[in-house]
Amino acid sequence: MENPSRTAEYLERMEARRRSLRARQAQILPPQARFTWEIGSGHGHFLTAYAQSHPTELCIGIDIIGERVERALRKRDRASLANLHFIHAEARLFQETLPADATFSRLFILFPDPWPKLRHHKHRIMQPDFLAAVAARAGAGARLYFRTDFTPYYDDTKAVLSSHPNWDILSDGSEPWPFEHETVFQARAPSYHSLIARPKQPTTTPPNPLGEPLDTLP
Numbered sequence: 001m002e003n004p005s006r007t008a009e010y011l012e013r014m015e016a017r018r019r020s021l022r023a024r025q026a027q028i029l030p031p032q033a034r035f036t037w038e039i040g041s042g043h044g045h046f047l048t049a050y051a052q053s054h055p056t057e058l059c060i061g062i063d064i065i066g067e068r069v070e071r072a073l074r075k076r077d078r079a080s081l082a083n084l085h086f087i088h089a090e091a092r093l094f095q096e097t098l099p100a101d102a103t104f105s106r107l108f109i110l111f112p113d114p115w116p117k118l119r120h121h122k123h124r125i126m127q128p129d130f131l132a133a134v135a136a137r138a139g140a141g142a143r144l145y146f147r148t149d150f151t152p153y154y155d156d157t158k159a160v161l162s163s164h165p166n167w168d169i170l171s172d173g174s175e176p177w178p179f180e181h182e183t184v185f186q187a188r189a190p191s192y193h194s195l196i197a198r199p200k201q202p203t204t205t206p207p208n209p210l211g212e213p214l215d216t217l218p
């Protein structure tokens with residue numbers, strides 16, 4: 001049975017995290033911010049190199065493990081990059097607390113934890129509900145870049161995205177991977193798969209059968 005005082009404690013802890021994330025986001029995101037986002041940025045190798053070669057983009061890496069974020073921040077400081085931030089945050093909470101007018105242009109999810117056992121699949125980040133929430137934060141022309149060395153996770157992600165109401169997978173080779181820099185997990189992988197997805201285009205209003213502008217119709 002649930003212990004009400006422990007539940008209240010948990011809810012208060014989550015609310016405190018939300019408050020602190022909102023405060024951090026307010027410090028780094030200007031109004032109507034457009035940013036490049038990495039979920040599970042680990043020690044920050046990829047995003048540091050990316051931010052260095054894209055100095056006009058605001059780059060934000062998040063990771064759930066504090067010690068990794070600290071290492072990433074040290075890397076950022078050594079490179080003196082003002083356009084790069086690493087935040088200790090869980091992806092869902094970070095997405096949920098983003099200001100309403102903030103959108104991402106590129107989202108990188110590179111070698112996320114594969115959770116190979118069926119009973120652990122619920123912990124995977126590439127879930128339909130999370131992908132729907134992420135799509136709501138996508139700006140015009142946004143792209144999602146996913147890479148993994150675990151073939152079953154790649155296949156499952158491809159299936160989830162292909163049947164997803166908010167995402168289209170780009171066909172192989174139709175767009176290049178925008179930036180290459182080996183991540184820690186990539187360096188250990190004998191091979192890997194990548195995919196690029198974009199938010200579904202809004203469907204255009206079908207032309208009216210009379211060929212008249214709608215506002216002239218009775």
Ligand SMILES: C[S@@+](CC[C@H](N)C(=O)[O-])C[C@H]1O[C@@H](n2cnc3c(N)ncnc32)[C@H](O)[C@@H]1O
Nearest residue numbers: 040042063064065090091110111113183184185
């Ligand atoms: C397998 S590592 C890959 C790290 C890095 N992308 C790389 O390729 O070397 C996965 C990373 O995702 C982080 N992570 C896992 N679940 C997360 C979540 N829900 N929110 C944010 N980070 C998460 C882990 O702490 C870990 O650093």
